[in-house]
Amino acid sequence: QVQLVVPMAVVFSPGSVPGDLPRPLPFRDVQEMEISVNLRTSVTSRYEMRYRSTTGQEEAALAAATAQEADAALHPLQDTTLGSLTMYVVPETSSLLPQGINVYVGKYRSALVRAVGSLAALQARLREVTQVMSFTASSIAAALSDRVPDGQLSPDARRYLKSSLGYEITFSLLNPDPKSHTVDWDIEGAVNSYVKPVLDKLSMVANFSVDSQILYYAVLGVTPRYDKESSSFLLSAHSLPHVINPVEARLGSSAASLYPVLNFLLYVPERSHSPLYIQDKDGAPVSTNAFHSPRWGGIMVYNVEAPASPQASLPLHVDVDMARVMEVFLAQLRLLFGLSREEVPPEFLLESPGNEGLADWELDHLLWAHTVENIATVSTTLTSLAQLLDKIGNIVIKDDVASEVYRAVASVQSAVTKLSLGHLHAAFQASKEAVTSSERAFFDPSLLHLLYFPDDQKFAIYIPLFLPMAVPILLSLVKIVRETRLHKKEPTKMD
């Protein structure tokens, strides 16, 4: 039974304390919530709340003019361990929060919450905030998607990448028409200034490697439709699934590593097919001219402006505007990691993560989900290993495989314990070790079940022995039956 414990501090600034507090400040309280995934699996979440009033320093920080400044000033005063949250309750009339906004979530692990009249109403609001900042029932369900019954999973949940020890990110520039376009992109600079900060932040979650390539004569799998009105070419939403396959053959496999690959393709359409626009389901053009494919990556179409005169000499030189491209790709990257910011209630204001690309609490959000997913993966792996052993009785488990299994079990137990103590970082590390050990045990080459001779075939080999031996036994059985029948009949005859 997995229990997720979120240590949380609720700090009341003067004038924001609700009237119906059960005890004088400071005091502790616990709230529990049950997230059930299927009949057998459920996860309990437990919020350990510490209610207290502000210190002098915090009061000074909260006196800042804007929420951003207050957030920055409060950051050094907080508990910075991963997974912990701090909520600052500000008076109902506070000018820190803009009009109509009740919750401000900062760049770090804290939020400013506007006070409401009663404690119950405040707790309801706090629950909403904590779910945004740590995990929701749906994010846990997505992490356990293998166990969720088929129909019940939201389409979003299928989009998220599976938890892995590492990811490879490949940016590919597709130039299907190098005769007409020479395309240059400063990918090196773009990766350094846009992608690297995000990945540095994510480096705690997994290893990332980034590379890029340019592919020539790589075409999409569908021919776009010509639209006379706009004199442009259109790709409709329903044809997008067919776009990727022929391109993927050219992308090249990640032969040198076992990590999943995230592909981001920038497609510069041929001269004869440009400009090219992507249409959504309703037929309206997509503003970013991009789409993403769940667990695979994203594609963006980059149109080249037609030259002023048709006689302009070919090839046309194109310099890609990397800021525009990277904005789309980074949004897709966040989407693939389940860090979309779209499902937030309107009264919430989320601070943009700025240069780092990722807020601290978003990292926590990812860690919660990945820890739960890792624990689930380990238990599935070990269960299937146990099933395999049950099936093949004479399988040999070598000592190193056995020790990996023991290590996996120990690590997963420690991960569960750490989770119930609220130590997110330690729990995540332990769950990662558990995944590594369990996978190593499961994929050990000595456990290939084809190496073992199936029992039913042994019987087939000895059929030449069993069959002739069975014949006299069966015959004598038949004879016994016949004789007992005769014996039964005979007495009646005698009478």
Added chain:
Amino acid sequence: GGMAAALLLLLLLVAAGPGRGRAGAGRERRDTLREELLLSPLPTGDVAATFQFRTRWDADLQRGAVSHYRLFPKALGRLVAALGVRELHLALTQGFWRTRYWGQPPLQAPAGAELWVWFQPTVTDVDKAWKELSNILSGIFCASLNFIDSTNTVIPTASFKPLGLANGTDHHLLRYAVLPREVVCTENLTPWKKLLPCGSKAGLAVLLKAERLFHSSYHSQAVHIRPICRDASCLALSWELRQTLTVVFDFFSSGQGKKDWSLFKMFSRTLTDTCPLASQSKVYVDISPKNKEKELLEVSPPPTSVHEAVVQGDKKTYAVYDLLSPSLFNTSRSLNVQLKWKRPQDSSEMPIPTLHAQRYVGGYGLQTGEICTLIYNTHPYRAFPVILLETVPWYLRLYVHTLTIITKGKENKPSYIHYQPAQDRRRPHLLEMLIQLPANSVTKITIQFERALLKWTEYPPDPNHGFYVGSSVLSALVPSVTAMKDVDVEQSPLFTSLFPSSDGSSYFVRLYTEPLLVNLPTPDFSMPYNVICLTCTVVAVCYGSFYNLLTRTFHVEEPSRGGLAKRLANVIRKFRGVPPL
């Protein structure tokens, strides 16, 4: 010493450079592509076509975590960077290059798959890197290179020197393996073509149509990766990827009896446009006059220029078609190079190459045998040494004391011998020798072996087909008849510049002999089942009779009064009116 200093300087430059280098990186092209097709009529009337695609990248692959690829294929670049590869040579070949009749090939490869790799000195566990590399390559090229293991890998000491820039040749960083059983087909060609920047969509690669390429008597495709000097001062490294493909079409024997050919006849395609990424794209046709008779051949359309060079000791003349020159496609939309012979050529005077070799298995029976190698030196007055590398699987147990080398009836003592005996199921025999070949001589090398008995699970499928022994490798500096000039690698045609030329008086040749097919004593694999069947039947019959004996109850029965004789007698008695018996 000089090289080490240069490398140190390079390190310093790299450490100081990145800030400045990055600013201009987007603009300047740091990689170039050259492509080339060499068409050479062979003495027998066949035609050999050699494609070479050379991608040169002025960057150090093995530095920096993030890598950005343009023309250089990412799959191979990642491999070189991740596994610390210094030099990689992979060849997949179908058929055998008949040196005796076809002459010296520009690039030869043994039948099957050949892989040899030099690793960086920083690689600590070379065997592990080698295993990993062969597995990854097997995935990239869809070949069974994953069957390369310690039983077919050797570490040659003298035969394979690095072809690229190298400081130090510690042969423990080298691994060499040949899989002679490997069959090469379209599934290997497709990934090879995918590595080309223009794919098979434009440029010379348009001609690479699988159904024609494999309808030939020899097909060999290769990938060579090596570091080279960036410029003459050699202060910086560049990486070079050469993809080569050699194919021999047999027009003369397969039909019309004519030796005329054209691009369309060979590839069923013509050249229509160039690859826009290539900085050089040329077709060379070998029109060297033979036997002092000039103007025997006629090529059309007229070539853009004529190139003369000394290649492998012979003076050669090439007609050159530069696909990038605008005049070529002006007159017609496509280029179909045609060659006509003005007079029927008498094939009696075939030039014999200076060095060629032949190998076969001798002996009879299934217990012992003999490997014979004949090496010919046809040079009229010059002797030269040759390095012979022989790799024999462990299940042929070589007897080194039976090794004999005989030239002109006399024993020829090799000046260098390196022999590493096999270990059963662990490593093969390796025999390397430096042999002096006198002028105009045949050298016969024989060594006897005993065939081992394998365990029944060790036999491959279809064991009665026999077991292959990989080609032996001959490396030699062959003295040249004509003096050669030192040429600039960047300017000269690609087919002359893979092997480094040492000096003007000799040229490097690497030859491969025929692979051998040896029969091993093969058991009857159905025997265990037959034995089981037979014994089981016997046991079952015994069991049956015992069972019957033990379970039957025996009654003493009155002898029946029936019987045919008695019945007959009764019938007769009835007729006679006598009472029956």
